[in-house]
Amino acid sequence: MLARVTAALLVLTALVPALAQYQPTWESLDSRPLPEWYDAAKVGIFIHWGVFSVPSFGSEWFWKHWRGDQTDKYVQFMEQNYRPGFTYADFAPDFTAEFYDPAQWADLFQKSGAKYVVLTSKHHEGFTLWPSKYSWNWNALDVGPKRDLLGDLATAIRNRTDLHFGLYHSLYEWFNPLYLNDRAANRSDFVTGKTIPELHELVETYRPDVIWSDGDWDDTPEYWTSKEFLAWLYNDSPVRDSVVTNDRWGQGTMCQHGGFLTCSDHYNPGHLLERKWENAFTLDRVSWGFRREMRLEDVHPIEEVLGELAETVSCGGNVLINVGPTRDGRIVPVFEERLTQLGEWLGVNGAAIYGSRPWTVQNDTLQGDVWYTQRAGDVYAIALSWPAGGQLRLGSAPQQLTSCQLLGHGPVPCQDGVVEFPDLTEVTGRWAWVVRFSAPQSDNRVSYEVPEKSMGEEKVETPSVVSL
Numbered sequence: 001m002l003a004r005v006t007a008a009l010l011v012l013t014a015l016v017p018a019l020a021q022y023q024p025t026w027e028s029l030d031s032r033p034l035p036e037w038y039d040a041a042k043v044g045i046f047i048h049w050g051v052f053s054v055p056s057f058g059s060e061w062f063w064k065h066w067r068g069d070q071t072d073k074y075v076q077f078m079e080q081n082y083r084p085g086f087t088y089a090d091f092a093p094d095f096t097a098e099f100y101d102p103a104q105w106a107d108l109f110q111k112s113g114a115k116y117v118v119l120t121s122k123h124h125e126g127f128t129l130w131p132s133k134y135s136w137n138w139n140a141l142d143v144g145p146k147r148d149l150l151g152d153l154a155t156a157i158r159n160r161t162d163l164h165f166g167l168y169h170s171l172y173e174w175f176n177p178l179y180l181n182d183r184a185a186n187r188s189d190f191v192t193g194k195t196i197p198e199l200h201e202l203v204e205t206y207r208p209d210v211i212w213s214d215g216d217w218d219d220t221p222e223y224w225t226s227k228e229f230l231a232w233l234y235n236d237s238p239v240r241d242s243v244v245t246n247d248r249w250g251q252g253t254m255c256q257h258g259g260f261l262t263c264s265d266h267y268n269p270g271h272l273l274e275r276k277w278e279n280a281f282t283l284d285r286v287s288w289g290f291r292r293e294m295r296l297e298d299v300h301p302i303e304e305v306l307g308e309l310a311e312t313v314s315c316g317g318n319v320l321i322n323v324g325p326t327r328d329g330r331i332v333p334v335f336e337e338r339l340t341q342l343g344e345w346l347g348v349n350g351a352a353i354y355g356s357r358p359w360t361v362q363n364d365t366l367q368g369d370v371w372y373t374q375r376a377g378d379v380y381a382i383a384l385s386w387p388a389g390g391q392l393r394l395g396s397a398p399q400q401l402t403s404c405q406l407l408g409h410g411p412v413p414c415q416d417g418v419v420e421f422p423d424l425t426e427v428t429g430r431w432a433w434v435v436r437f438s439a440p441q442s443d444n445r446v447s448y449e450v451p452e453k454s455m456g457e458e459k460v461e462t463p464s465v466v467s468l
Contacts (some may be wrong), residue, residue: 003370005174007194018165019230020387021235021391022230022231022234022235024227024228024230024231025227026227026253026256026257028231029034029223029227029230029231029234029257029258030257030258030305031079031258032234032258034188034244034260034276035209035241035242035243037115037164037209037242038116038164038210038244038260038276038318038376039276040115040354040355041115041116041164041316041318041354042115042278042307042309042313042318042353042354042356043112043113043114043115043116043318043321043342043346043353043354043357044114044115044116044117044118044166044210044278044318044319044320044321045109045112045114045116045117045320045321045322045323045339046117046118046119046168046280046282046288046320046321046322046323047117047118047119047120047290047322047323047324047325048060048120048123048288048290048322048323048324049120049129049149049289049324049325050069050095050117050120050123050125050127050129050166050289051063051091051092051095051121051127051144051287052096052125052127053095053289053290053324053325053326053327054091054092054095054327055077055091056289056290056291056292056326056327057074057077057287057291057292058073058074058077058220058287058291058292059286059287059288059289059290059291060116060123060289060324062074062123062289063088063125063174063175064124064174064388066078066088066176067088067175068174070191076349077120082348082438088125089138092127092138092143092144093143093144094144094327095127095140095143095144095145095147095327096144096327096328096329097140097144097145097147097327097328097329098328098329099326099328099329100145100146100149100152100325100328100329100330101304101329102152102153102155102156102157103156103160103310105153105156105331105363106153106157106159106160106161107160107161108154108331108336108339108340109157109161109163109339109413110160110161110162110163111339111340111343112339112340112342112343112346113342113343113345113346113347114163114321114339114342115161115162115163115164115354116163116164116165116166116209116210117153117157117164117165117166118166118167118168118210118212118320119150119153119165119166119167120167120168120170120171121150121167121169121170121202122135122168122169122170122198123168123170124172124174124214124215125173125174126138126170126173126174126175126176127139127140127196128140128150129148129149129150130148130149130150130151130201130202130205130372132149132198132201133200133201134193134194134197134198135198135377145329150167150206151205151206153165154208157331159188164209164210164242165206165209165210166208166209166210166211166212166244167206167208167210167211167212168212168213168214169198169199169202169212169213169214170210170214170215170225171195171214171215171216171248171249171250172190172195172215172216172219173190173215174310176190176194177294178193178194182223183218183219188223188225191223191224192224192225195224195251196225196229199229200213200232202241203233203237203303204236204237204238205244207238207239208239208243209239209242209243209244210243210244210245211243211244211245211246212245212246213226213245213248213249213258214247214248215248216249216250216251216253216254217250217251217254218251219250219251220250220251220252221249221250221251221252221253221257222250223250224249226248226249226250226253227249230245230249233245244259244260245258245259245260246258246259246260246261246262246264246278247259247261247262249262254275259276260275260276260277260278260318261275261276261277261278262275262277262278263277264281265280265281266279266280266281266282267279268281268308268311268312268315268317269315270307270311270315270360270363271315271362272315272316272319272358273315273316273317274410276316276317276318277316277317277318278306278317278318278319278320279312279317279318279319279320280319280320280322281300281308281319281320281321281322282300282301282321282322282324283299283305283321283322283323283334283335283338284298284299284322284324285298285299286298287324288322288324289324290324290325290326290327290332291324296334298397299334299338300333300338301339302338302342302345302431303384303431303432304340305321305338305341305342306345306431306432307369307384307432309342309353309383310371310382310432311362311363311371311401313352313353313356313371313373314358314359314363314371314372314373314382315358315362316357317345317360321339321342323335323339325418341431345429345431345432348407348428348429348434349407349408349429349432349434351375351380351407351434351436352373352375352380352382352407352436353373354435355375356373356375356380357373357375358372358373358374359372359373359374359379359398361396364381364394364395364396365395365396366395366396366417367383367392367393367394367395367396369383369384369385370382370383370392370394371384372396377439378401378436378437378438378440379398379401379436379437380434380435380436380437381419381434381435381437382432382433382434383398383432383433383434383435386421386424386433387419387421390420390421390422390423391418391419391421392418392419392420392421392435393417393418394417395417396417397414397417397419398437400439401438401439402414402415402437402439402440403437403438403439403440404419404435404436404437404438405435405436405438406421406422406427406433406434406435406436407429407433407434407435407436408427408428408429408433408434409426409427409428412435414435414437419435419449421433456465
């Protein structure tokens, strides 16, 4: 009898962590540890897609700038190109997505070396990319593409890649009558009848590993019932063990509460933070959504993308790199090229990124374009430019680690913070070069396995194993 009681107590003890309940308070919710996959992943892809992809002019805030703010260039664009009386809803039938190939998107994201993807399930315009029963006739199945754009991508990601699938969701909608009435009459019908039911529908139907909230700033967390939703998400939802969330859950929450911090768009503090954070930035310097007037000089070159990646990861953050597809479902070649280049670089240098942690120094004291990371006892120096004269002189090189290797090449001489580089023609890699500092007894050639998740039978090539 005593043995049975002891065994039962052991079982109950083992279950205590699983039974832990988070309360709808920030103190309790903020105490939840982030699932480990997120910090190890480091690199994600953001996708801004919606009805705003039809006018594809200015930015994804087209409707607000045209009808709300009545910004001159948007008003003039409409007067010059569309008939009188044209409404924003009239754009929706032209959101056709006839060239949308979720498998091709999934393969591209895998090839990029990213480890998670976040799709705009609904932006501030209110149009849902899934057949939501809370968005009648303003969703991708009822009008426009006539298909579940979100569901098709979720399936492709899970069947063809090792990426985690996540969703962006806007709490508010610019011109939804329910929301406008709530604000005018101090009610909450929009939240109880639309926002929160939508979030539950998304989680229960598509089981995302990321909930990237936005559109929260006009109202308090109490209005949005954010704390109650997060308590359900962390305690009882089907993704309670894997889901991560951001910090946009109502006035006063950004950079303070939630899961990882975003603090602002394009956030890159350049120093360590006490909490995990994310740098969400766009390949197009001007807009998150696709713009037909975009020029080549508007697009970040790969050197700048890798600079953002190196600085962000060195300071403990993740990058979420945004692309805006076209109304017909294409990721334009210049964005495809940047993501392919990113994957090429990570295939050589991913050991300095995936699963790494900040070192004691982030930015070198002599070379301002050198950033450090560490992993498994090794220190990595990411040099964003090729050193003049073939010598990289570092002010913060680790003194105890005297064996040096240039990733994509092999062992290189190093002493007293000076690393001798070979001829550039002998190196695999065209941008941002990485030196690994190891203890002398370290094996000079190892493989680093990037953490993966379970996936379907189909798989495309990915830079998941990095030979050093």
